[in-house]
Amino acid sequence: MLKGKKIALYVTGGIAVYKVVDLMREFIKNGAEVRVAMTESAAEFVSPLTFQVLSKHQVYIDTFMEDNPRVVNHIHFADWADFSLIAPLTANTLAKLAHGLADNFVTSALLATRSPIFAIPAMNTHMYDNQVTKENRDLLTKRDIYMMEPDTGFLAEGYSGKGRFPEKERIIEEFEGFMRNHITDLPLKGKKVIVTAGGTKERIDPVRYITNDSSGKTGHAIAEAAWNKGADVVLITASSIPVPDRIQKVAVESAKEMHQAVLEHFETADSLIMSAAVSDYTPKTVAENKMKKTDSLSLEFEKNPDILKDMGSRKRADQCLVGFAAETEHIIEYAQSKLKEKNADMIVANDVGQKDRGFNVDNNEVTFITHTSEPIPIRLKKKTEIADDIVSWIVDFFKNN
Structure with a gap:
């Protein structure tokens, strides 16, 4: 979601400024271009040089530093951004924005900003709970500035309360959801995509099972890639990899459980990507108690349902069905x-x-096998990149059908 996006980062003067450096780096790692404007108070906590070196762009502080005669810097900065992020948003700057003040580079640029604005208030808990601050937050919310809820935790003052700058993982997840809501041309918007992931487990007794080496990384990456393209995603997974709240998770263990979960969602789905490594066989009987060690052990197996084949027999012409062949x-x-x-x-x-x-x-190296072209080799690369390739193929499928 962040890849290729231009983000104007406005940094105001709170102790949390040191955390914003790491947040900015995470945005850049995920492919965003970030440019920074700071208040003079923010520069008291972290040097502008730190942001400049890491962002590879000039940091703006002085409203009257007009080094390019062809543009007005604070207007140009505001116009450049796809999205604007205020981190941290102090009570002081919050009050200025609520009342339309433009007395420094940050407030001047934000007053001229037309891109969506995402704000992260961070301050002492008593300041945050003050009635004036609440009214100021409400004013900005009514003006379509998104106000993220701060964390509750240990504050700089030495006690706990609400007002702590959130952890970067939570910020990124919520910011990406904010971005997605404002991007109107996402190619899978309005589509429901089901993804299966992980290696299913077939129980022998309460403590033992048969499974395979699948981690579920590809399936989880496909779910993220489909969400980034605008889809509503249902991830049916046998993996223990964490799933963000924005993706509907259905946890399963066995092939039969996965089959049932897929059946429940398939009729209303636009696409199903069966990336799970589903066990072909399952023990005919499962011991109620842990089996004791013996000199030899024989197990009788029966076939599991073939989920991909079953869904293929049910598939409508307007549905896209993708399977995997691990050989x-x-x-x-x-x-x-x-x-x-x-x-x-x-x-x-x-x-x-x-x-x-x-x-x-x-990493993985795969080949796309389709009805309409020769085999398409995908070179060895990260599974997250292959997931993007798979979802891009699905986008093209819907365009062409």
Whole structure:
């Protein structure tokens, strides 16, 4: 969601300024371009040089520093941004914005800003709870400035209360949701996408099960990529990887549980991406108690439901069905056969017999097998990047159908 976005970061004078440096770095790591404006008070806490070196852009403080005669800096700064972020927003600057004051670079630029504004108030708990501050927050909210709730925790004054600058993970998740609500041309907006992930577990007894080496990283990355493109995402997962609140999580363990969960959502879905490594077989019987050690052990198995094939038989013409083929030999041939047999629109084929790719690692190399083109090889790269490629293919599928 952050990749390629231009973010104007307004830093005002609170103790939390030191945390904003790390937040800015996280935005940049995620592909955003960040430019910074600071109040003089903010510069008392962290040097503007720190922000300049890390952002690779000049930091603006002085309203009257007009080094480019072709533009007015505070207006140009405001016009440049796709999104504007105030972090931290102090009680002082909050009051100025509420009453339209423009007495420094930050307040002047914000008064001229037309991009969506996301504010993170951070201050002493008594200042935050003051009736005047509450009224000022309400005024800005009515003017469509998004006000994030601060955390409750240990404050600079040495006691706990509400007003603490939130952790960066929470800020980024909430800011990305804010961004998504303001981007009108997301290609999967209004689409419901189901993603399955992880290796299912088939119980032998209460403490033992049969599974595989799938980590669920690809499926979780696909869910994020689809959400970034505007989809409403249901992630049906057997993995323990954390799932952000913005994605609907359905936790399952066995293949039968996953099958049932997919059935419950498939009819209303626009697309299903079956990236889970579903166990082909399950024990016929599950012991009620832990099985004791013996000299030998025999287990009888029965077939699990073939979820991809079942959904292929139910698929409407307007639905997109993507499956995976995790193989160790004859990769392309098996995937092409699977494409026809399961009535899928694409099979993502990958070799899971190598240590540097496939199961339980961060990278993969796959081939897209479709009905409309020759096999499309996707070079070895991060699973998050491959997830973007898969979702981009789905976007094209809907454009062409």
